[in-house]
Each structure stands twice: as structure tokens, then as C-alpha cells.
Amino acid sequence: MLLRSEIPAAHDAWNRRWGAPYGRAPRVVVPRRLRHLPVLAGAVGPFAFQENNRTRRFEYPWVFDQIAPTKGLRVLEIGGGNSGLQFVLDRLGCEVVNVDPGTKARGVGWPITPEFLGTLNRRFGTNVTLRPCFIEEANLPDAHFDRALSVSVLEHIPEPDIANILAHVRRALKPGGTLILTVDLFLDLKPFSDVETNKWGKNLSLKWLVEESKMELVHGDRSELYGFPEFDPSRITARRAELLVGGFQAAVQTLVLRKS
Numbered sequence: 041m042l043l044r045s046e047i048p049a050a051h052d053a054w055n056r057r058w059g060a061p062y063g064r065a066p067r068v069v070v071p072r073r074l075r076h077l078p079v080l081a082g083a084v085g086p087f088a089f090q091e092n093n094r095t096r097r098f099e100y101p102w103v104f105d106q107i108a109p110t111k112g113l114r115v116l117e118i119g120g121g122n123s124g125l126q127f128v129l130d131r132l133g134c135e136v137v138n139v140d141p142g143t144k145a146r147g148v149g150w151p152i153t154p155e156f157l158g159t160l161n162r163r164f165g166t167n168v169t170l171r172p173c174f175i176e177e178a179n180l181p182d183a184h185f186d187r188a189l190s191v192s193v194l195e196h197i198p199e200p201d202i203a204n205i206l207a208h209v210r211r212a213l214k215p216g217g218t219l220i221l222t223v224d225l226f227l228d229l230k231p232f233s234d235v236e237t238n239k240w241g242k243n244l245s246l247k248w249l250v251e252e253s254k255m256e257l258v259h260g261d262r263s264e265l266y267g268f269p270e271f272d273p274s275r276i277t278a279r280r281a282e283l284l285v286g287g288f289q290a291a292v293q294t295l296v297l298r299k300s
């Protein structure tokens with residue numbers, strides 16, 4: 041499925057509740073450059089500590105719905121960075137592990153440290169676990185997690201790393217557990233133009249990804265997922281106005297895979 045830029049009222053309400061995707065403006069006047077200080081965490085909320093682009097307005101509430109958090113649910117996030125979703129899930133009773141190598145992920149990593157994540161945990165009264173390493177180094181137990189998620193990560197990283205992530209996620213999920221993904225679709229790149237990459241990444245074949253995962257595609261319209269034969273670029277281009285926000289040339293593909 042491709043997310044529509046016109047989001048449902050319930051998702052708007054979710055964004056307001058949690059101050060997603062940019063953090064809340066504090067009630068007292070604080071210069072914008074100071075709003076990322078952890079001391080303001082209570083006022084600005086969990087989404088104020090990472091730069092986000094506008095597509096997160098529809099990605100976070102959609103992912104949240106797919107997770108359907110309940111107390112004790114074990115959630116694995118791949119490439120969570122300092123994003124707010126991990127803290128929201130913890131606040132609602134989930135046990136959250138975020139695997140993110142940060143700047144060790146050569147060229148594609150974002151700064152993330154146990155110290156900063158620990159500070160945010162203290163400010164939010166949460167207990168998110170950060171594994172600041174590649175997934176193969178994270179010692180994830182077998183068949184442990186109910187859900188895995190990754191928001192706008194895989195299109196930025198090389199295929200061998202993706203294959204590795206998929207293998208470890210499948211191993212670490214319980215049977216019946218699901219992997220929830222959002223993956224950017226860049227409308228300025230192949231198959232919409234002759235250009236292979238831009239400064240953010242490339243269009244990843246989701247047919248390849250699903251096959252590589254050895255999991256079942258349980259949510260995702262193949263005609264809206266790049267790489268499947270049903271995907272017709274001209275039909276997507278005709279829907280630009282419905283799919284894009286502002287000048288950003290990326291739509292958002294969504295899919296859910298289930299381990300049997």
C-alpha cells in the first residue's frame with residue numbers, strides 16, 4: 041500500500057496526542073534551537089529529539105496501528121535512531137529494543153548514543169534498550185519478539201545489510217510475529233527516471249525484499265510496491281498529488297510480513 045498524504049482524522053489526533061512528528065511547541069517561549077534539550081522533554085514530547093521529514097506524519101500513526109501495542113508486547117525496532125515512536129510504545133507497556141549502529145553504519149548512520157538515549161529514558165520514565173551495533177552483533181534471542189518494525193531505514197542501506205537484517209529479524213520473531221515496514225518510494229529515481237540514487241538512497245525492489253525475508257506478505261498491495269510486476273510507474277506518477285507532501289519527492293510504501 042502507498043500512504044496517502046491526506047491522513048485519516050484518527051491519525052491527526054494521534055499526532056496531536058504525542059506531538060508527532062516534530063515535537064510540541066512548549067507553552068513558554070523557547071527559541072527553536074533550544075527545543076531539543078532533554079530538560080524540555082516533558083514539554084516538547086518524545087518526537088522533538090530527531091529531525092524528521094513530513095512523511096513521518098503519516099508513517100508513525102500507521103505503524104503504531106499495525107503494532108497495536110499492549111502491555112508486555114515485545115517490540116524490536118531496526119534503525120530507530122532517536123525517534124519518538126520507541127518511547128511511545130514503551131510508555132504503553134511494550135518492551136522495546138532498538139538496534140541501530142548509528143554513525144558506525146558507514147555513510148548512512150545517524151548519531152545515536154547510549155548516553156543520550158539513557159537521558160531521554162530518564163526524562164520520559166521509559167526503559168527502551170538500545171543496541172548500538174549491527175543486528176548480527178546484537179545477541180537477539182531466538183523467537184522472542186512479537187513485532188519488529190523499521191521506519192524509513194531499508195531504502196538507505198546496502199542490500200547485503202538488508203538481507204542480514206531480514207534473516208536476523210525472522211530468527212528473532214516468534215512464529216506468527218510480524219515485521220512492519222515503511223519504505224520510501226523516490227519519484228525522481230528509477231523506474232520514474234534514469235537516475236539510480238539520490239542523496240537519501242534508492243528505490244528498493246520490495247519483491248526482492250519479500251522473497252529474501254522468507255516471510256509471508258500479509259499487508260501490501262503489490263500494484264503499489266516497487267519491484268512487483270503489478271507495479272506500473274505511470275499509474276503512480278498520475279497520483280503524485282495524492283501521495284506527496286510539499287516538495288519532497290518521496291511517497292511511502294507500507295508492508296507487513298508474517299513469520300509462519
Ligand SMILES: C[S@@+](CC[C@H](N)C(=O)[O-])C[C@H]1O[C@@H](n2cnc3c(N)ncnc32)[C@H](O)[C@@H]1O
Nearest residue numbers: 119120121123140142145148149150191193201
Ligand atoms: C532515516 S533514519 C530513520 C530513523 C527512524 N527510524 C525514524 O523513524 O525516523 C535511518 C536510521 O537507520 C539507521 N541505520 C543505518 N544503517 C543501519 C543498519 N545496518 N541497521 C540498523 N539501523 C541502521 C541510521 O543510523 C538511522 O538512525
